[in-house]
Amino acid sequence: MKIFYWSPFLSNIATINAVIRSAQSIIKYDKSKTIEPYIIDSLGEWSKLDANYENLKIIKLYKKNISKILPKGGYFQSRFSQILIFVLCFFKLKRLILREKPTFLIAHLIVSLPMLLFNIFNFDTKLIIRISGTPKLNFVRKYFWKLLSKKIYKVTCPTISSYNKLIEFNIFDKEKLEILYDPILNIKEINKKKYEPIDKKFKDYNFILGIGRLTRQKNFILLIKAFNEIQKNKSDLKLIILGEGEQRNQLQNMIKKLNLIEKVFLPGFKKNVYNYIFKSNCFISSSLYEDPGFVLLEAGFLNKIVLASDSKSGTSEIIDQSKRGFLYKNENHHDLANTFLNYNSLNYSQYYSKIFKLKYYTKNFTIFNHYKKLYSILSKN
Numbered sequence: 001m002k003i004f005y006w007s008p009f010l011s012n013i014a015t016i017n018a019v020i021r022s023a024q025s026i027i028k029y030d031k032s033k034t035i036e037p038y039i040i041d042s043l044g045e046w047s048k049l050d051a052n053y054e055n056l057k058i059i060k061l062y063k064k065n066i067s068k069i070l071p072k073g074g075y076f077q078s079r080f081s082q083i084l085i086f087v088l089c090f091f092k093l094k095r096l097i098l099r100e101k102p103t104f105l106i107a108h109l110i111v112s113l114p115m116l117l118f119n120i121f122n123f124d125t126k127l128i129i130r131i132s133g134t135p136k137l138n139f140v141r142k143y144f145w146k147l148l149s150k151k152i153y154k155v156t157c158p159t160i161s162s163y164n165k166l167i168e169f170n171i172f173d174k175e176k177l178e179i180l181y182d183p184i185l186n187i188k189e190i191n192k193k194k195y196e197p198i199d200k201k202f203k204d205y206n207f208i209l210g211i212g213r214l215t216r217q218k219n220f221i222l223l224i225k226a227f228n229e230i231q232k233n234k235s236d237l238k239l240i241i242l243g244e245g246e247q248r249n250q251l252q253n254m255i256k257k258l259n260l261i262e263k264v265f266l267p268g269f270k271k272n273v274y275n276y277i278f279k280s281n282c283f284i285s286s287s288l289y290e291d292p293g294f295v296l297l298e299a300g301f302l303n304k305i306v307l308a309s310d311s312k313s314g315t316s317e318i319i320d321q322s323k324r325g326f327l328y329k330n331e332n333h334h335d336l337a338n339t340f341l342n343y344n345s346l347n348y349s350q351y352y353s354k355i356f357k358l359k360y361y362t363k364n365f366t367i368f369n370h371y372k373k374l375y376s377i378l379s380k381n
Contacts, residue, residue, distance in 0.1 A: 001035045001378070002100065004059070004125075006093070007108035008042040008085050010072045011213065012244075012269060014294040015108055015132050020049075021183035022106075023056055025371035035378070040096070042089045043067045059100075061092040086113050097123050104128055104153070104378060112144075118151040126153035128377070130180075131162055132291075137169060146171045154377055156180035159292045159314045178377055183370035184294045185301055185362060194278040194302060199267060202279075207238040208340075209280035211273055211295045212287065214245030214266070219309070221247075221254060222333045223286035228258045229337035234344070237281065239264045242273055277302050282343065288330065289313040297365050300324070300358035305351070307339055324358035 003026065007019045023037035038057045039046055044065030046058055070084065071077035094117055097105065101124055107114045108130045118127045129152055137145065149172050156178045157163040163179050166172060197203065208227065212218035220241055227239045241251070241264070248266065255264045270276065273295065277283060283299035285308040290296070292314035299306050300318075306325035308315040319325045328339040346354075363369065 001104075002102035003035060003037045003378070004097075004100070004102040004105045005037065005039045005108065006042075006105055006110075006114055007039070008082075008089070008110050009045050010067075010070060010078055010081055013213070017294070018132070018182045018184070019108055020056065021186060021367050022370060022374065024186075025183050025367045025374065027055060029368060029371040030375070035375075038102070040093070042085055042093075043070070059096065061089055061096065082110055085110055089113060090117070093117060094121060097125050101125065106130055108132055115145075115148040115152070119148050127151060128153055129155045131155060131157050131166070137171075142169065142171060149173075149176075152176060154178055156377070158182050159317050161313055161317045162291050178373075180373050180377065181364045181370060182292065182294065183367040184292075184297050184365040186367055187301075190274050190298065190301060193272045194274040196272055196275045198275050198279055202238070202240060202265070202267075202276075205238045205240075206236050206281055207240050207279075209276055209283050209299075210239070210241040210286060211276075211283075212243050212285075214241075214243050214247040214251060216247065217288050218243070218245075219286040219288050219331070220251055222331060222336065223284060224251065224254050224258065224260070224264060225333040226284075226286075226336035226340070227264060228260060229334070230340050231260075231263055233341060237263075240276065240280075241266050242268070242270045242276060244269045274298065274302065277304060280304060282307060282340075284336070284340075285309060285315055286336070287311065287315065290315045292365075293318060296325075297362045300355075301362045303355050303359060305343055305354060306358060307336065307343065309336075318358070318361065320357075320361075323354070324361055325354055 005019050005023060007015060009016055023039060026035050026037045038059050041058050041060045043062050044067035047065055070081040104126050105114055106128045111129050114127055155172050155176050163177055166177055167174060210220060210223050231237055255261060277299050282305040285293060285296055287309060289311045290313055296306050296308060296318050308319050308327060309330040310316050310327040311330050319327050326339050326343055329335040
């Protein structure tokens with residue numbers, strides 16, 4: 001049984017690791033070796049795979065790697081690149097499916113391309129659409145998704161909230177929907193990398209941590225505003241935000257405006273974030289929405305208190321009405337600052353109760369549990 005993963009990407013996002021670990025879960029736990037996972041490289045984006053991923057099989061659709069020159073960053077640049085990938089890969093992906101006849105194609109990103117192909121051509125392959133976050137559907141997109149949904153075998157959702165949202169949208173038949181938690185936690189890798197030293201500049205700091213692309217969705221402007229209030233009561237604290245993105249200049253200007261140059265740091269993208277999480281005071285998610293929120297779960301596994309916006313998406317589900325951490329009002333930096341001060345007033349029992357409950361919940365997101373659920377979906381074939 002061949003499984004093809006379709007997930008063209010433009011920049012470093014959590015979905016990349018989800019695809020890699022999903023394929024690796026099959027390689028590791030399929031003892032009978034009856035399932036062969038492959039990742040489709042559309043235009044060269046998968047050509048930079050780490051040496052640790054050499055056991056993964058990559059299928060190239062391209063002759064010339066043009067991923068490096070695709071426009072990235074802002075909304076219009078990324079949309080242009082997605083359209084370009086769609087056009088350049090349309091017939092190439094069609095020919096690949098007809099030639100190789102995989103049992104399943106699992107589409108994570110730019111899912112409109114395989115959805116359209118499967119409706120135009122009669123493939124023996126079954127299409128699984130992976131919802132990577134709560135979909136934002138306008139009328140036109142909702143209409144076309146519903147129109148193209150007939151040829152979809154399954155739609156997998158990363159959280160209960162996204163599952164319920166899709167039922168509410170009434171796009172797909174309910175029996176096609178499955179909850180499949182992402183394979184976020186590679187326990188062996190985390191336990192190894194958490195001990196690697198962080199930048200010398202930060203090693204003695206008591207710091208709050210934020211991680212993610214520097215975009216509007218991650219809402220780091222709110223986090224910096226909240227930290228400006230927090231540090232007035234906790235003068236020894238620093239704030240470190242790991243990631244790159246189009247809002248870097250805007251964030252740096254705000255840091256200067258609030259006179260926080262010596263307290264807030266943007267060191268950029270880090271391949272290893274586990275060591276920063278491990279050394280941090282706590283992890284704060286300021287995102288407008290997450291589904292589910294990979295780094296929240298990684299922080300929870302590493303025994304950190306997590307503060308997250310009550311976005312009515314994956315973050316709210318993970319923190320569960322502040323039972324597994326703290327939820328604060330979405331887009332309210334004053335409430336975030338107050339919530340942090342409440343966290344600092346926890347007694348020993350309250351502190352470790354939240355840590356234990358979140359860590360216990362993270363077991364749903366191990367590679368092994370992902371494989372068990374994925375295998376059950378594939379076996380229904």
